[in-house]
Amino acid sequence: MRLLCDLGHTRIKWAWADGRALSGCGSAVYAGSSGYAAKLSASGVPSAVIAISVARERNEAFARFCKERWGIAPLWRGSLPEGFGVSSLYEPAESLGADRFAALVGVRARHPGRPVCVVDCGTAITVDALDAGGVFRGGAILPGITVAARALLEVAPILAAPAGDASYGPCGRSTRDGVGAGLVLGAAGAIERIFRDQETVLGAGVLLTLTGGDASRISPYLTCPHERLPHLTLEGLAVMAP
Numbered sequence: 001m002r003l004l005c006d007l008g009h010t011r012i013k014w015a016w017a018d019g020r021a022l023s024g025c026g027s028a029v030y031a032g033s034s035g036y037a038a039k040l041s042a043s044g045v046p047s048a049v050i051a052i053s054v055a056r057e058r059n060e061a062f063a064r065f066c067k068e069r070w071g072i073a074p075l076w077r078g079s080l081p082e083g084f085g086v087s088s089l090y091e092p093a094e095s096l097g098a099d100r101f102a103a104l105v106g107v108r109a110r111h112p113g114r115p116v117c118v119v120d121c122g123t124a125i126t127v128d129a130l131d132a133g134g135v136f137r138g139g140a141i142l143p144g145i146t147v148a149a150r151a152l153l154e155v156a157p158i159l160a161a162p163a164g165d166a167s168y169g170p171c172g173r174s175t176r177d178g179v180g181a182g183l184v185l186g187a188a189g190a191i192e193r194i195f196r197d198q199e200t201v202l203g204a205g206v207l208l209t210l211t212g213g214d215a216s217r218i219s220p221y222l223t224c225p226h227e228r229l230p231h232l233t234l235e236g237l238a239v240m241a242p
Contacts, residue, residue, distance in 0.1 A: 003046035004237045005074070006099055007053035007062060009123040010146075011213060012036045015234040016046070020109070022238060025231050027213070030058060037065050049074040050241040052098035052233070077102070077240045084239050085109065088136045097126070099233045100139070104130050106236030107209055107229070115202035117195050118232070121212035123147055127191060129198040137201055140194050145183050145214050152179065168221075187214075188221035195224065 004022075006013040011029050014036070015022040024043060028036040049066050051074045053059050059076070066072050079101035080086075081093035085108040090096040100120065107116045107130065118128045121144065128139035143151065152159050159179050170185060172178035199206045210219055211232035219228055229235070 001044075001046060002048045002050055002238075002241055003040070003043075004234050004241065005049065005051040005062070006102070006233045006237065007051060007055045007058055008099065009055050012058075012062075013231075013234060014040065015231060015238075016043070017234075017238045017241065020235070020238045022231060022234060025234065037069075040065075041069055045070055046072065048072065048241075050077060050237060051075070052077050052102055052237055054097045054099055075242070077237065084236075085112065085134045086130070086136055087134055089138060090136065096136075100126055100128055101136075102233040102236035102240060103211060104128060104136055104236065105239050106232045106234075108134055109235065109239050110229070111207060115206045117198050117202070117206055117208045119191055119195075119208065119210045119212075119215075120233070121145075121187070121210060121214035121218050125187060125191065125212075125214075127194040127198070129202055131202050137198075142187075142190055145187055145217060148183050148187075149179065152183075184217060185221055188218050191218065192222060192224055 002017045004015050004017050011027050013027040016024040028039055049072050063074055066074050078098045079094055079096040081088055084105040086104045103118050103120055107118050113132055115132045116130045120126045123144045125142045125144050126139055129137040131137055168181040168184050170181055172181045195208055208226035210226055210228045215228050
């Protein structure tokens with residue numbers, strides 16, 4: 001089977017693909033041989049490794065790992081002006097993050113003929129508009145929860161970072177809860193505002209889809225219907241793979 005890998009800014013995600021069917025999905029932070037390398041080394045021998053990356057500084061180490069472990073060079077996939085059911089209006093089209101393009105391809109394969117707002121909640125939060133004809137109209141980028149928390153802590157150390165698994169309301173009774181409420185509710189509110197604005201561009205019946213590592217943290221605070229697809233970029237990569 002083929003090994004699909006998504007090299008993000010903070011984590012690497014992977015899945016094994018038999019055609020478009022995924023199995024053995026996993027993720028890990030970057031930590032040298034004690035991180036993804038140890039986990040993937042015990043996972044079997046792939047027939048091919050297909051990868052996307054927005055962390056190009058990590059590509060060389062990943063390629064070296066694949067060569068040393070399996071004698072395979074990874075096949076890198078990137079964004080296209082047109083392909084796999086998606087046409088891009090991004091300028092230039094190739095500058096769109098490969099993870100964003102893969103997510104668009106994945107959601108297009110799942111929901112052909114339907115307009116979709118694709119939200120990837122990772123290091124950055126991206127909110128992308130795909131119309132019913134498969135045309136990517138563009139999107140918005142805002143800081144992810146962890147990045148925003150770190151930036152706030154850097155300029156105001158007294159503002160402690162919130163707990164990742166806590167529940168937050170609009171009236172936090174401690175500094176930590178107040179920061180958590182601002183970050184999580186703020187992210188949810190920004191997503192909903194951008195989604196409403198994209199609806200005016202995409203027309204009726206727009207589906208809101210969430211993916212990415214922080215999707216589970218943000219999802220409970222959204223007031224509009226949505227679906228969660230945790231492996232959407234890898235689903236798209238399975239379509240893009242040879």
